[in-house]
Amino acid sequence: MNEATNRFQRLDAKRAAARNATHGVSRADAEERRDRRHATWVSPTRSQPQGSLILDQKTLAAKAAALNQRQMEPEPTTAQPPASTINAIVEFWLYRNPTFFNSPFNGESMKNFLAKAWHERGVAPSIELMDAGFAWLRANGHLETDPRIPRKRGEVARASAPRIFEYATPEQVEELEQKNASEAVEKRKREDAFNRTLSLDELRSRAQTARGAVSRDALLRFQG
DSSP: OHHHHHHHHHHHHHHHHHHHHHHTSOHHHHHHHHHHHHHHHTOTTSOEEETTEEEOHHHHHHHHHHHHHHHHSOOOOOOOOOHHHHHHHHHHHHHHOTTSOOOHHHHHHHHHHHHHHHHHHOOOOOHHHHHHHHHHHHHTTOOOOOTTSOOOTTOOOOSSOOOOOOOOOHHHHHHHHHHHHHHHHHHHHHHHHHHTTSOHHHHHHHHHHHHTOOOHHHHHHHHO
């Protein structure tokens, strides 16, 4: 019993000593301890909580960059107008601009201009866009003039022939790449089939010719 009483007394004495030590801390020391604890929480090297996850600084930076990029990118535009709407716009624009020589050459340049504006900038065909395209194509030599209209007196003839404004849509580029790949495969198959009909010496000779190799006899004949 005395031993238990002594044990309880020792615990009471320890708690009393802890209380005395706490009361002995000055206000300045308490504020300093609070500031150190706060600095630990806001340290840039400490992981930051995101909902139920804890993300490191690299992940947070990547997430912030992705959000900024998403904000900078333009919102996706609406679907391209149907062909009937585009044809109506073109017909109305041609009616308003009788000076435009509606030849296959000029039609191709104007069509490519509209396609580039749509696929690269998301600008749908409109009267205003066709006005801008007409002015730009004419100023940059991508439209031909009507040969039936005589040149005015004193008017300087164009120094160079007009060039069609060329543009390939992403679909056309993909189709061309697939076509080139198919042709390359077929060409390789024909070459392999032909090479199988040759002897080893003929194959070696063709390989040397392809590499531009010069035989010893040819070198001696060249040196005389």
